[in-house]
Amino acid sequence: MQLKDLPTPCLVLDKGILERNLRRMSDAVHRHGVALRPHLKTAKSAAVARLATTGEKGGITVSTLAEAEYFAEHGFRDILLANALPPQKLSRAEALASQGVTVTLVTDNESMASAIAAHPGRFSALVEIDSGDRRTGVSADSDDLIKIAKALGDKLVGVMTHAGHSYSCRTTDCVADVAEDERLSVVTAAARLREAGLTCDVVSVGSTPTMTHARNLDGVTEARPGVYMFQDLFQAEIGSCEKRDIAMTVLASVIGTNVDGGRMLIDAGAIALSKDRSTQATEHDAGYGEIRDIDNGYAFGKCIIDRAYQEHGAAACDAAVLKDIQIGTRVRVAPNHACLTAAAHDRYYIVDGSSEVVDVWDRVNGW
Amino acid sequence: MQLKDLPTPCLVLDKGILERNLRRMSDAVHRHGVALRPHLKTAKSAAVARLATTGEKGGITVSTLAEAEYFAEHGFRDILLANALPPQKLSRAEALASQGVTVTLVTDNESMASAIAAHPGRFSALVEIDSGDRRTGVSADSDDLIKIAKALGDKLVGVMTHAGHSYSCRTTDCVADVAEDERLSVVTAAARLREAGLTCDVVSVGSTPTMTHARNLDGVTEARPGVYMFQDLFQAEIGSCEKRDIAMTVLASVIGTNVDGGRMLIDAGAIALSKDRSTQATEHDAGYGEIRDIDNGYAFGKCIIDRAYQEHGAAACDAAVLKDIQIGTRVRVAPNHACLTAAAHDRYYIVDGSSEVVDVWDRVNGW
Numbered sequence: 220m221q222l223k224d225l226p227t228p229c230l231v232l233d234k235g236i237l238e239r240n241l242r243r244m245s246d247a248v249h250r251h252g253v254a255l256r257p258h259l260k261t262a263k264s265a266a267v268a269r270l271a272t273t274g275e276k277g278g279i280t281v282s283t284l285a286e287a288e289y290f291a292e293h294g295f296r297d298i299l300l301a302n303a304l305p306p307q308k309l310s311r312a313e314a315l316a317s318q319g320v321t322v323t324l325v326t327d328n329e330s331m332a333s334a335i336a337a338h339p340g341r342f343s344a345l346v347e348i349d350s351g352d353r354r355t356g357v358s359a360d361s362d363d364l365i366k367i368a369k370a371l372g373d374k375l376v377g378v379m380t381h382a383g384h385s386y387s388c389r390t391t392d393c394v395a396d397v398a399e400d401e402r403l404s405v406v407t408a409a410a411r412l413r414e415a416g417l418t419c420d421v422v423s424v425g426s427t428p429t430m431t432h433a434r435n436l437d438g439v440t441e442a443r444p445g446v447y448m449f450q451d452l453f454q455a456e457i458g459s460c461e462k463r464d465i466a467m468t469v470l471a472s473v474i475g476t477n478v479d480g481g482r483m484l485i486d487a488g489a490i491a492l493s494k495d496r497s498t499q500a501t502e503h504d505a506g507y508g509e510i511r512d513i514d515n516g517y518a519f520g521k522c523i524i525d526r527a528y529q530e531h532g533a534a535a536c537d538a539a540v541l542k543d544i545q546i547g548t549r550v551r552v553a554p555n556h557a558c559l560t561a562a563a564h565d566r567y568y569i570v571d572g573s574s575e576v577v578d579v580w581d582r583v584n585g586w
Numbered sequence: 587m588q589l590k591d592l593p594t595p596c597l598v599l600d601k602g603i604l605e606r607n608l609r610r611m612s613d614a615v616h617r618h619g620v621a622l623r624p625h626l627k628t629a630k631s632a633a634v635a636r637l638a639t640t641g642e643k644g645g646i647t648v649s650t651l652a653e654a655e656y657f658a659e660h661g662f663r664d665i666l667l668a669n670a671l672p673p674q675k676l677s678r679a680e681a682l683a684s685q686g687v688t689v690t691l692v693t694d695n696e697s698m699a700s701a702i703a704a705h706p707g708r709f710s711a712l713v714e715i716d717s718g719d720r721r722t723g724v725s726a727d728s729d730d731l732i733k734i735a736k737a738l739g740d741k742l743v744g745v746m747t748h749a750g751h752s753y754s755c756r757t758t759d760c761v762a763d764v765a766e767d768e769r770l771s772v773v774t775a776a777a778r779l780r781e782a783g784l785t786c787d788v789v790s791v792g793s794t795p796t797m798t799h800a801r802n803l804d805g806v807t808e809a810r811p812g813v814y815m816f817q818d819l820f821q822a823e824i825g826s827c828e829k830r831d832i833a834m835t836v837l838a839s840v841i842g843t844n845v846d847g848g849r850m851l852i853d854a855g856a857i858a859l860s861k862d863r864s865t866q867a868t869e870h871d872a873g874y875g876e877i878r879d880i881d882n883g884y885a886f887g888k889c890i891i892d893r894a895y896q897e898h899g900a901a902a903c904d905a906a907v908l909k910d911i912q913i914g915t916r917v918r919v920a921p922n923h924a925c926l927t928a929a930a931h932d933r934y935y936i937v938d939g940s941s942e943v944v945d946v947w948d949r950v951n952g953w
Binding site: 226227228229260282283302303304305306307308327328330331334354355383472473474475484486489490491493494495496526528529530531533545546547558559562563564565584585586 | 593594595596627649650669670671672673674675694695697698701721722750839840841842843851853856857858860861862863893895896897898900912913914925926929930931932951952953
C-alpha cells in the first residue's frame with residue numbers, strides 16, 4: 220500500500236527518522252551514565268516502546284493508567300506512572316502490581332503518600348520535586364519533602380522531577396541551565412532523604428530539551444524524555460532537533476484551493492491536528508502545523524495552517540505553487556506538538572523513507 | 587452507579603438539560619417554518635441523534651464519513667455530509683448510498699462537482715455558498731456558482747452555507763444581522779439557480795447562534811445547528827444560551843492543591859479538555875474550562891483552568907474555598923468548546939439532574 224491509498228486524515232510515522240531519534244537520545248543519556256526510561260505519553264504504542272527500550276534496561280514511563288495497562292498487556296514489566304493519582308485510582312495500579320508488574324507511583328502530597336503507604340498494593344513511590352516549573356512537586360529544601368517521604372513508609376524508593384520550564388527556553392544554553400536546575404533539585408532532595416535515613420535509590424529527571432542539552436547528570440539515575448521519539452515543530456524551534464527530525468506527520472487531502480487568495484483547505488482540522496499553539500511564542504509561529512508535500516518535502520513552498528476549524532485546516536500558502544495543487548492532492552502536516560496531535564488518532568501508518576506503507580502500529584488512547 | 591464511582595476524566599451528559607436545549611432549538615427553527623436537520627459533529631452519538639430528531643423529519647448532518655457510516659448503521663437514512671470531500675472519498679459515500687441511505691454531499695469546486703456528477707454513486711449534492719465566513723464556499727453572486735451547479739448535473743439539489751462568522755459576534759443583534767447575511771446568501775444563490783433553469787429544492791443554513799437569533803428564515807428550507815445540544819462557555823458568552831444550559835461537562839479528580847497559591851490541579855488536561863481557547867477573545871476568558879463541584883454548582887467559588895498540560899489541568903481558584911478540597915475530590919469542568927472537548931472521549935455517562943449515572947451512550951470518533 221502507498222501513502223496515497225490511505226484514508227485521510229491519519230498519522231504517518233517514518234521508522235528511519237524514529238530510530239535515528241531513539242539512537243540520539245539513548246547516546247545523549249548514556250554519555251552521562253544514566254539509564255533511559257522513555258516516556259510513552261507521546262507514542263502510546265507498544266511497537267514504538269519496543270524500539271525505544273531496545274538496548275535499555277526495559278523500564279518505561281507512562282502518563283495514564285490506560286497506558287500502564289496497555290503496556291503491561293504488551294509485556295512491559297517495569298512501569299513508572301509519572302502523573303500523580305487520586306486515591307480512588309490506586310486499585311487499578313494494584314491490579315497491575317498483582318500481575319507482577321513493577322509499578323512506581325509519584326506523589327507530592329502527604330495525605331496521598333499516607334494513602335499509598337497504607338494501600339495493600341505492592342507498588343513503589345517517588346516524591347515529586349518542583350525543579351522550577353511550578354506545576355507539581357515540592358521544593359527540594361522544603362519540610363514537606365521529608366514529611367511526604369516518611370509518609371510513604373517502605374514504599375518510598377526515591378525522587379523525581381520534570382523540568383517543564385525548559386519549554387520556555389529559546390537557546391540551548393538556557394536549556395542546559397534548566398537541566399542543571401533539574402539535576403540539582405533531585406540530587407539535593409535525594410541527599411536530604413539519605414541524611415534523614417530514608418531510602419533514595421531512584422533519582423529521576425526528564426524532558427526532551429534538558430536530556431538533549433544537559434552538561435552533566437551527576438547523581439541522577441534515570442532519564443524520562445518522551446517527545447524526542449517523534450519530535451515536532453516546537454522542539455525544533457527550541458533546539459531539541461532539526462525540522463528534518465520530525466518523524467510523525469498527519470497525512471491529509473486538499474479539499475479546496477483559492478489560488479488568488481493564496482489559500483489551501485485540507486481535511487485535517489482542530490481534531491486531527493489539535494488546537495495546540497506551542498510555536499506561537501517562538502520566533503517561527505507555525506500556526507496549527509506546517510504543510511509539506513506527500514514526500515515530506517517543500518514542493519509547495521511555505522504553507523502554514525493559520526486557521527483550524529473542527530475538520531478543516533486552512534493554510535496561507537505561496538500563491539505561485541498553489542496552482543499546481545488539485546482537489547484530492549495529498550499533503551503531510553508537521554505538527555506543533557506531537558503529543559497532542561497524536562492523541563486524536565488510533566494508529567500509525569509506518570513508512571521508512573519512501574511512500575510505501577510497510578506496517579500499521581496501534582496506539583492506546585483514553586484513560 | 588454514582589458520579590463519584592466513575593473513572594476520571596470522563597464526559598458527563600445531563601439528559602434533562604440536553605432535552606431542554608433540543609426543545610428550544612426545535613421551537614426556534616419551527617417558528618420560521620424551517621426543517622431542523624441537526625448537525626451531529628458535536629455529539630457524534632446515536633442516542634443523542636435519536637432525541638434530536640424526535641418530532642423532526644429525521645434527516646441529520648455530519649462532518650465526517652466515519653460519522654455518516656456510524657449513523658447509517660444506527661438506522662439514520664437521510665444524511666447530509668456538510669464537509670467537502672476529496673474525490674478519493676466518494677467511494678465510501680457511494681457505499682452508503684448503495685445501502686439505501688440518502689447521502690447529500692457539498693462542494694464549492696467545479697472540478698469536484700464534475701467528479702461527483704460523473705460518479706456512479708446515487709448521491710445528491712449542494713453547492714456551498716460563502717455567506718461571509720471566508721472559509722469555504724463560493725459567493726452567491728459569482729459566475730462560479732452557476733458553473734459548479736451546472737457541473738453537478740442531475741445530482742444538484744440545492745445550496746447550503748454555514749455562517750461561522752456569527753462566532754465573532756458579541757451581541758445578539760450582531761448575530762441576528764449575520765443570520766440575515768446567511769439567509770440572503772443562500773436565498774440569492776437559490777434564485778439564481780432557478781433563473782438558470784437549475785434545480786434548487788434545498789436551501790440550507792446553520793449555526794447555533796444564527797438559528798437561535800434569526801429574525802426570519804424566509805426562503806430557507808432547513809437549518810443545521812449542532813453545538814446547541816450541549817452548549818458551552820463560548821456559546822454562553824456570545825448569547826446562544828445561559829451557563830446553566832451547558833449539558834456536557836468533564837468529570838475530573840483533584841490530584842493536587844496549593845491553598846496558599848490558590849491553585850488546584852486536576853487529572854483532566856489538554857487531551858481531556860482540548861486546547862481550545864474560544865473564550866479568550868470574549869469578555870470572560872474561561873481559560874481551558876470552568877471548574878464546578880460534582881453537583882455542577884459553584885461550591886468552590888470561581889475556579890478557572892488557566893494552564894493545561896497533557897494530563898494536568900491547573901486552575902486558579904478562590905483560596906478561601908480551596909481548603910475544603912481534598913486530593914481525590916471530584917469536580918466537573920464546563921468546556922470552552924464542547925465539540926473539541928468531546929472529541930477525546932469515547933462515551934457519555936448520562937445523568938438526569940442528580941448524581942446517579944442512569945445510562946452510558948457511545949460516540950464515534952476518527953474519520
